[in-house]
Amino acid sequence: MKNPIIIALAAIVVLIMSSAYVVDQRETAIKFRFGEIVEENIKPGLHFKIPIINNVETFSSRILSLDAKPEQFLTNEKKYVVVDFFVKWRISEPGKFYRSTGGDLRVARNRLENIMKDGLRNEFSKRTIQEAISGERDQIMEGLQTKSNEAANQLGVGIVDVRVSQIDFSEKNSESVFKRMRSERQRVAQDLRARGAEEAERIKAAADRDAEIIEADAYSAAEKIRGQGDAKAADVYAEAYNKDAEFYSFHRSLEAYRKSMTNTGDVMVMEPDSEFFRYFKNKSQ
Known part of the structure; x- marks a missing residue:
């Protein structure tokens, strides 16, 4: 009596196990009946089917x-x-x-x-x-x-x-593309060099112009100062002359002697009664 019950229970368990199926969270499923789709896009979880009549195909739902x-x-x-x-x-x-x-x-x-x-x-x-x-x-x-x-x-x-x-x-195009890129870079480089040279010439011209202006201003200032110095010297000479004209003349003659007789090998050819030697001739003076 126990054997039929055990067999029946076993058959029920087998039937349930063959009828139940689980769809994983990472999957979706299709149910077939004799090869024909009867249910598709079955969600994850526990589901049931009719053994032999139905079969199930699962697919990944992941990316x-x-x-x-x-x-x-x-x-x-x-x-x-x-x-x-x-x-x-x-x-x-x-x-x-x-x-x-x-x-x-x-x-x-x-x-x-x-x-x-x-x-x-x-x-x-x-x-x-x-x-x-x-x-x-x-x-x-x-x-x-x-x-x-x-x-x-x-x-x-x-x-x-x-x-x-x-x-x-591609290998066929690489060389031509690289040549074109190289030509383009060279063109850009030449353009930049030309612009740089133009800028350099402009800067140089401005610097030369400024230098000429500075030199001209400096020369003008120097000439002005020189003129002022000469005027001052003339005033000093005039004042000295007015105080003692004979002594001033004597001092100027000595300066002339010193400058003209600097080198021992110098030779001067002059008339004895020349005014240049008047202080040598007149001892009383």
Whole structure:
């Protein structure tokens, strides 16, 4: 009698265990009935199903990453740039995701990568290299995320974030780009040198003009002082002459003798009665 009860209880336990399933907090689930979706986007927690008739497929609800390989894209200048990008995405509609990809994450990543590359190709084709590298990267990201979300919704996924981690030149374009950049830098350097030389010439001209003015003022002041000194000397001489004219004449003659007979080898040829030697001739004076 006990065996049938134990068997029945065991069967009930097995039935309950096979009927119950748990969806993790980091997951979402879909319930099938004979392969047909009957319930989707099942929330985390304890749920039940009919064994054999129903089966359950779970999917991660966390943010997933797609780190694509660097790809070449053509700008509107018909030059290639190598772009390295990554995408943050999540499964937003499990039912649509399962129908479009069969629930295979690899298929989803491949299709999402193609969507992103098409979007990047479209964005870069409208811009120059300079705009793509420095000026409009944020606009590229915004436009790409908006347009790629529209296509990604068909897969049942949502784009959380898109980032271009690196933009580089292709090997063919690198040398020509570097030459153009070098030429531009040289042009800027030459322009700066020319401006510097012009400024230097202007400063030099101003300094020369100021120096000439200063020298002229100094010469004028010196001549004025010299004139004042000569006038003063003349006054002194005149005053001395007026006091004792003969002594003044005698002193001036001695000065003339001293200056004219400085060197012992000097020879002077003059008439004996010359006025120059009058103080030698007249001893009484």
